[in-house]
Amino acid sequence: MANMASKQASGGYDQPYYVPEHSPFPIAASVGLALFVFSLGHLLNDIKAGEGTGLASVMTFAGFAVIATTLFFWFSTQIRENHQGLPGAQLKRSYVLGMYWFIFSEVMFFAAFFGALFYVRMWVVGWLGGEGDKGITGQMLYPEFQATWPVVDNPNPALFPDPEESMAWPGFSGMLSYLPLWNTILLISSSFTVHIAHTALKNGNRQKLITWLGLTVLLGIVFLFLQIEEYSHAYSELGLTLNSGIYGSTFFLLTGFHGFHVTLGAFMLSVMFFRALKGHFKPEDHFGFEAASWYWHFVDVVWVCLFIFVYIL
């Protein structure tokens, strides 16, 4: 076996490896997560059984608070260590790769829901309507059911009440009052504004960074506001709810999880906004900002897919 010392001496890197120190955050975050889901499980079961939910809701909130607090201190530690210059170039590359593959896993999470939507639209609804290879299912079970998309007349309206209307594209005449179109415009603009902020950061123009980043966060918040508006319209006027069959199920889960991700992205960007105000980030070292902006572009792309496949087609 070769001599280790000579091997190490001939190593191509000048810098010795850097390994982050011990940390209490992972175990604290695990405890928080466990408390959160365990209490949330009880909360959901209590609601379903029609029992009191006092303790379970308090504990759920406590679990969430533990996770949030831990993550706050975890990230502050990372930022402080970065300001001290501890992580070398190699560890920073690891952060970049970590974010990259995390976004990839998020893509696959949405793929599951898009896959469900496509499967239902391509096959299930047709079969239930008595058409195609397995049309016998529909003929036997729900002879009255007509295959259309969006499904506004459910196979069994007693279990899943029909919505009065869907969120489908109203045609070009009604497009100006169609909220999803405005939301598309908002989100696509916000991808440009965050890019302008990023360029400003790379050019060392802090005032421009703060302005355009602030504008991005604002666009995100307006988007969320419009989505709440859309949801309350659906619930109160269209009778379109989670309970109104497969159209409501796919609509609310796809747009809802997207909205949740927009919330997360807007939160990350606003953290970056306050960090920018505090004078964080250098033109050549600002991965926190970059990661948040990648995430923002990702939720934007998901929205474009949603707009096409959930709203228009």
Add this chain to the structure above:
Amino acid sequence: MASGHDDHHHGPAKGIKRWLFATNHKDIGTMYLVFSLAMFLLGGTFALVIRAELFQPGLQFVQPDFFNQMTTMHGLVMVFGAVMPAFVGLANWMVPLMIGAPDMALPRMNNWSFWILPFAFTMLASTLLTDAGAPNFGWTFYAPLSTTYATSSVTFFIFAVHMMGISSIMGAINIIATIQNLRAPGMTYMKMPLFVWTWLITAYLLLLVMPVLAGVVTMMLFDVHFGTSFFSAAGGGDPVLFQHVFWFFGHPEVYIMILPAFGVVSEIIATFSRKKLFGYDSMVYATSSIAFLSLIVWVHHMFVTGMPLAGELFFMYATMLIAVPTGVKVFNWVTTMFKGSISFETPMLFAIAFVVLFTCGGFTGLMLAIAPADFQYHDTYFVVAHFHYVLVPGAVFSLMAAAYYWLPKWTGNMYDENLGRVHFWLSFIGINILFFPQHFLGLAGMPRRIPDYALQFTDFNMMSTVGAFLFGFSQLIFVWVVIKCVKGGKKATAEVWDGSHGLEWTLPSPPPYHSFTTPPAIK
């Protein structure tokens, strides 16, 4: 905060903090391995309850509902608690050593991935003690059994799966970042040890399918608690949709449990044959092809649900295609041994048994892939025999082989070779008595997941149960060997084995707390 450079000269932290606050890949690897061994024994206990009940026809020990809870928990604990974390533990220990890295790429996240697991499994196992009982719908948790007809424990089951998913995704991200970013200079992709290669591909599979598993349990959660109708035809959904999304995860999942095993066995067979692995490049390509094919064959689990003929044919042929790259692998292992100076230490015994018995499992897999034949085999004990042959003498034997192979490196002490061999032979004999008769039971028509059966199945079931107890109790020998080896024994050299090859054997046994402080050069 102490400076990073000083940190290299520190040993481990004192007491419990070393484990709770760990960032060291070896400590975290050890925790993963110990946890998975505990889960292996827990899942094994559930299995023995099942086998005890099936020793005779009629109901002896447990009620049908509890029997169903046992089959469900056995599957979940073994898949998500024993096999997957064990391989992640091996990756934690070995990948940095094999590629000349100081540690895993993201050490703190690494510790988070681990610590989520004990909580997830405590929550899942605690449902056994509730009035409603544990989940009873099988580890595949098909809707509507797991939605419309589920007990309240399903909520905790769903969240436990979410936690396992978070853990696996973070683990996979960490492994990919480590392999992409921390290889020592000169360690090109095609110079990486095969174990590292198979884990890289496995990590990609995890990233592709674990989020989909999270998606499907999320749909369940909404169907159960928020009135959606993904899996209910009454609202325009479809229970078969559940099966599609589940098996899109579930089929690659079986490769997630076997690809790292291929890596382990490739390392071991080369070492004990004292030869270079035959066909390294083709091993890499075969592993990649298997991973790709695993993503487009999931419907072979659903041949009898009813689907258009074109679907049956596509998935049948795609499945059979997997036999080609798998055949390449088996050929390479056999050819590596051919004309080698083979010695039969315990790791090699397990590795050879792996090659033979995994191939048997592969052949029954081919039988099941034939759609018209599958109409007969589906949901019988033939399926149980098939996947246990690939999982137990497959994945589990490779884990045993890995443990014996690397224990001297980990602990600095040689394990007790005689006890190791006793463990091997009892396991080998036990496993075949346990699962081989189940092929015949299945072909004769005994359905799986039943607590009682028709009289003509009695003989083979009795044999199977005897084998199960032999195999199960033999594992206590393994526990004893590990404890003994940790406590002491003949000192191991750096190389440990005659024919060992690769960076991990250039470090002393046990390796220093921080493996490589500067990158080693690779020729």
